[in-house]
Amino acid sequence: MSNSNQYSEGKRIAFVLFDRFSMIAFSSVIEPLRLANRLLGSEYYVWSTYSIDGNPVCASNGVSVGADYSISDLGDADVTLLCSGIDVERLPLSAELGKRLRKLNAMGRTYGAVCTGAYLLARYNLLDGRRCTIHWENLRSLAEEFPDIEVSQDIFTIDRNCITSAGGMAALDMMLRLIAIQHGAALAHDIAEVSLYQNIRTGESVQRHDAEARTGIANIKILDAVRIMDLHIEDPLSCQQLALTVNLSPRQLERLFRRHFNCTPGQYYLRLRLETARDLLRRTGRPVLDVAIACGFASTSHFTKCYRERYGCTPTEERRTYQWGAVPEPVQDMAQPAVI
Structure with a gap:
């Protein structure tokens, strides 16, 4: 101290x-x-x-x-x-x-x-x-x-x-x-x-590296498709809709994904949605049905089937490994002066 x-x-x-x-x-x-x-x-x-x-x-x-x-x-x-x-x-x-x-x-x-x-x-x-x-x-x-x-x-x-x-x-x-x-x-x-810290950032700076830095891929079309997928987790787009938004044919888009990710756009998209679902199951106490809907699945049964195929367990089994603390009762918010 x-x-x-x-x-x-x-x-x-x-x-x-x-x-x-x-x-x-x-x-x-x-x-x-x-x-x-x-x-x-x-x-x-x-x-x-x-x-x-x-x-x-x-x-x-x-x-x-x-x-x-x-x-x-x-x-x-x-x-x-x-x-x-x-x-x-x-x-x-x-x-x-x-x-x-x-x-x-x-x-x-x-x-x-x-x-x-x-x-x-x-x-x-x-x-x-x-x-x-x-x-x-x-x-x-x-x-x-x-x-x-x-x-x-x-x-x-x-x-x-x-x-x-x-x-x-x-x-x-x-x-x-x-x-x-x-x-x-x-x-x-x-x-x-x-501190040898070169550039002080403003609060509005972004947290993550851009998609190109994260994937190591420079192709603009496939990067745009990945960004769009991430924005539409709850309301997934079809391969045809994705291709249309990046000005490609569905066949061209599929070829790109197979070349860079060794999978189809649909398989890549499903993986993103299931990764999001796993994160929500582990980090929130929301019901499994709510998690399924938030990740673009129309039913719990379809969600469970896809989840088991990907992770080898059901969403409920995933949830069982986590313990949740009690959430306090809501309280009235108080006044708010400026920071130091």
Whole structure:
């Protein structure tokens, strides 16, 4: 924990760490604060770490990080950030943490999350009426499970007193933005330069590499077809419709897919839909029928048949391996002043 005789004049940051949190995201939010203090020549930012019970927390990379306090000690920090990582959906909810977060919100304090932490905020009913983001692997499942929340694909969002980051290096961009708000862009750029970070990104930057970088394919027609498939998971298009949208004949489109993916467009499309379904089964508690419909299947029986052929188990069997924590009762959203 960082100490300072200027404690009351600076900003107090609370980091709440959860089991298997993302170390890269945590480092990316805490290191800019350390560097800001170094360049300012004062301990303007003071931070503490918290865990549910005050015990050390193991990150997803196996490194254990000590907690300064338990959440029962969580006070009125200027900024409180939840740091989580993989399997966030399986984390049990803490009524005590939910109560303290709602109190911070009511006090006008800034709160938020990095990496997958937005999912926890959603379960605590702290994202209602707000725009947020989350790591791209969790985007679709968060939007499906919480349809009233505006889920963005941006690398970070700032909506009044709620801040969220998609994790990884995006957390660094978010913190540099907050530091710039406090001390000006020059300090943020100095921190980036010391960190050997070349280009500070805006929140609106995209999370994922484009389809060409992900697939290693440069053919524009096939890349357009893949993008269109991804946009039409719930309402899948026919091969003829796909071919029409990319100005090819169905036969030409099939030849391209066989050459690049060794399968037909229909087989590739089905694989995308089943991958989405598997993600929703693992990350949400939605009924199997709802998952089937969200992935473009007209019936549970057809969905189950395709799923078993692809993964060797039924959707219900897939779901059985996951335990779901209780979701807290809805609460009234509170006031929302500007962030730090």
